[in-house]
Amino acid sequence: MGVIGYAHPHVLNYVPIIANHPRINFSGIFGGDINVELAKSDARRFKVKYYKDIEECLSSEEIEAIYIGSETNRHLEIVELATQYRKHILCDKPISITLKEADKIINMTRSAKVKLMVPFNPRFMIPLMKAKKDIEENKIGELVYIYTISEYGKNPSLIKGFDTNWLFDPQKSGGGGFADTAPHGIDSLRWLANSEVKSVYADIGNKIFPNLGVDDIGTVIIEFKNGIIGVLGAGWANPESYPTWLDIRYEILGTEGFIDISKPYHDLAVYGKEKMVREYWWRNDVRMILDEFIDCIFEDRDPIITGEDARASLEIILAAYNSSKNGKVIRLPVTNTA
Known part of the structure; x- marks a missing residue:
């Protein structure tokens, strides 16, 4: 699993739990343009690769799923690229800025046959x-x-x-x-x-x-x-x-x-x-969200959310x-x- 973006404060909760989850092989971080030094520091801390290029990260065979912690206005472009590489997506809220963008995100993930979950x-x-x-x-x-x-x-x-x-x-x-x-x-x-x-x-x-x-x-x-x-x-x-x-x-x-x-x-x-x-x-909610995300992938079903x-x-x-x-x-x- 990889992490894309370090803009959303929720990465402070998700990254340590992803790194220590027994069912997740944490494989890389792409920090984006915000909080880059923290992203690099966490990559060293959890002994995973830090990617300077998002496409290099998403094309990695070691990464089958991603958590998106970027700015909301970047969700669509990240999902578009991620679906090209058939990555399952846990995208932080809100899903997008407009309903038109939300529809595109949903349609792209459905067409690519990858899982899309938003952690509420x-x-x-x-x-x-x-x-x-x-x-x-x-x-x-x-x-x-x-x-x-x-x-x-x-x-x-x-x-x-x-x-x-x-x-x-x-x-x-x-x-x-x-x-x-x-x-x-x-x-x-x-x-x-x-x-x-x-x-x-x-x-x-x-x-x-x-x-x-x-x-x-x-x-x-x-x-x-x-x-x-x-x-x-x-x-x-x-x-x-x-x-x-x-x-x-x-x-x-x-x-x-x-x-x-x-x-x-x-x-x-x-x-x-x-x-x-x-x-x-x-506080067990983040761990349970990740459990559900993993389960829906392995069971090939829609996530609860x-x-x-x-x-x-x-x-x-x-x-x-x-x-x-x-x-x-x-x-x-x-x-x-x-």
């Missing part, structure tokens, strides 16, 4: 997996509302030693804080509701960090075709003093019960004289931006895919 972590968080099972087994009756913060994070510029400037350029990222953080939660709402979306109404803007140049937070109300209502808040909301980087919560209301998920990961809080530090001591799922998440996000800009409810499907 909430589907692999143990409390949410349990909630999904409880919903399916009717333990809380008929599902009515889902309220979620998924996710609030810190301003990515606070990541020390990692260049995140591209996330503040909508031409490269597709938006700001909402576009960066909402894809996970949007997908989880579709998954939990087990329905496609009928309409969205949103408020998205630059409300926390002055003169940011892009939005930093947003809230969207989603009406599903089966009548369930979802409310999602996402963005770069957490101050630098917040004890953890991410804040993810779910409140799931049914006619006969209620599920409250305030901590999707097991954590440890240490209280000192002047401050409290919280650390996650068991498909390119079509990623496209649906993007469509809802784009509709939310449209709603916020125009101050009106947007009905899906979106007809303009440009």
Whole structure:
């Protein structure tokens, strides 16, 4: 397996787990144009080849699958090249900037008969997996509302030693804080509701960090075709003093019960004289994502999260931006895919 691009902060989580996964032969890194020295350092650290040329990397017979951690606006060109060499693709979110690009990515991978998966972590968080099972087994009756913060994070510029400037350029990222953080939660709402979306109404803007140049937070109300209502808040909301980087919560209301998920990961809080530090001591979602990606390749089946799922998440996000800009409810499907 190879890693293509070192732009997305998620590479900081994925690369060590790829390198140490017992079922993966980590074979190379192409760093791209961002965080190149870190990419080279990780190649030395994990004793894999560092590629200066992307085509040399993708043409390697040692690499059968790739994780794409590049800027969002580069996903299409990387997928186009990867499919020429029949590489299976784990592409970080969002799948692309436009629906037209998403359609091209899906069609190219289908035509090349390679697997395409986008890693939406909430589907692999143990409390949410349990909630999904409880919903399916009717333990809380008929599902009515889902309220979620998924996710609030810190301003990515606070990541020390990692260049995140591209996330503040909508031409490269597709938006700001909402576009960066909402894809996970949007997908989880579709998954939990087990329905496609009928309409969205949103408020998205630059409300926390002055003169940011892009939005930093947003809230969207989603009406599903089966009548369930979802409310999602996402963005770069957490101050630098917040004890953890991410804040993810779910409140799931049914006619006969209620599920409250305030901590999707097991954590440890240490209280000192002047401050409290919280650390996650068991986070298994990235490992489980990689397990699913490997399994779908060997079992020759679609992954749990498909390119079509990623496209649906993007469509809802784009509709939310449209709603916020125009101050009106947007009905899906979106007809303009440009």
